[in-house]
Amino acid sequence: QVQLVESGGGLVKPGGSLRLSCAASGFTFSDYYMSWIRQAPGKGLEWVSYISSSGSSMYYADSVKGRFTISRDNAKNSLYLQMNSLRAEDTAVYYCARGRYYGSGIHENWFDPWGQGTLVTVSA
Amino acid sequence: DIQMTQSPSSLSASVGDRVTITCRASQSISSYLNWYQQKPGKAPKLLIYAASSLQSGVPSRFSGSGSGTDFTLTISSLQPEDFATYYCQQSYSTLIFTFGPGTKVDIK
Numbered sequence: 344q345v346q347l348v349e350s351g352g353g354l355v356k357p358g359g360s361l362r363l364s365c366a367a368s369g370f371t372f373s374d375y376y377m378s379w380i381r382q383a384p385g386k387g388l389e390w391v392s393y394i395s396s397s398g399s400s401m402y403y404a405d406s407v408k409g410r411f412t413i414s415r416d417n418a419k420n421s422l423y424l425q426m427n428s429l430r431a432e433d434t435a436v437y438y439c440a441r442g443r444y445y446g447s448g449i450h451e452n453w454f455d456p457w458g459q460g461t462l463v464t465v466s467a
Numbered sequence: 468d469i470q471m472t473q474s475p476s477s478l479s480a481s482v483g484d485r486v487t488i489t490c491r492a493s494q495s496i497s498s499y500l501n502w503y504q505q506k507p508g509k510a511p512k513l514l515i516y517a518a519s520s521l522q523s524g525v526p527s528r529f530s531g532s533g534s535g536t537d538f539t540l541t542i543s544s545l546q547p548e549d550f551a552t553y554y555c556q557q558s559y560s561t562l563i564f565t566f567g568p569g570t571k572v573d574i575k
Contacts, residue, residue: 378564387554387566387567387568387569388503388505388511388554388556388566388569389566390556390563390564390565390566393564402562402563404563438510438511449561450497450499450558450559450561451516451517451558452499452558452561452564453501453513453516453517453556453558454501454503454511454513454556454564455512455513455516455522456510456512456513457510457511457512458510459510460510
């Protein structure tokens with residue numbers, strides 16, 4: 344079955360860095376756009392970043408632009424999020440989610456499925 | 468950027484009730500609106516895509532409607548497993564994907 348498993352979360356000091364990973368299985372990873380979405384404790388969902396199926400195009404929320412970098416390794420069926428210059432407000436559960444099929448319409452950007460999430464805590 | 472609002476922010480309902488949640492976009496998004504369900508401590512789950520298409524495996528008591536700026540998610544007969552938080556998400560923008568603030572449905 345389709346599965347996404349995140350890893351790499353943990354406690355980091357403000358200004359520090361962390362790299363999240365998402366291992367995909369059960370589908371042709373290289374055919375799908377992928378995304379990172381986060382949820383601060385007790386808060387709603389915030390889309391963070393999106394990468395095309397080939398990895399050639401990346402998009403970011405303004406809140407993380409210039410600090411976070413999304414990437415993928417299609418040979419390893421893996422998605423990554425490099426997070427630098429971390430701030431307290433980046434504290435959240437980070438989910439990876441499958442986006443649209445590369446051949447589908449450009450507006451077919453719903454997220455399904457989602458991984459179980461990995462918690463990132465930014466605190467001194 | 469497209470902003471999304473939801474109403475109400477929370478509601479209390481009983482098993483068997485008909486429940487309606489509204490989502491509004493700050494500009495027209497055609498029918499590019501998706502709905503998710505999230506239970507405490509769990510990842511969100513896609514319920515409805517493209518405003519009214521039911522995701523595979525989702526019970527038929529869930530339905531979505533609307534276009535332009537106003538959308539609704541309806542649960543025809545609330546079941547115990549439906550108590551959760553519901554989020555809308557616009558996919559009209561191809562660069563930034565905005566979620567609504569969520570509607571929490573709990574037991575009356």
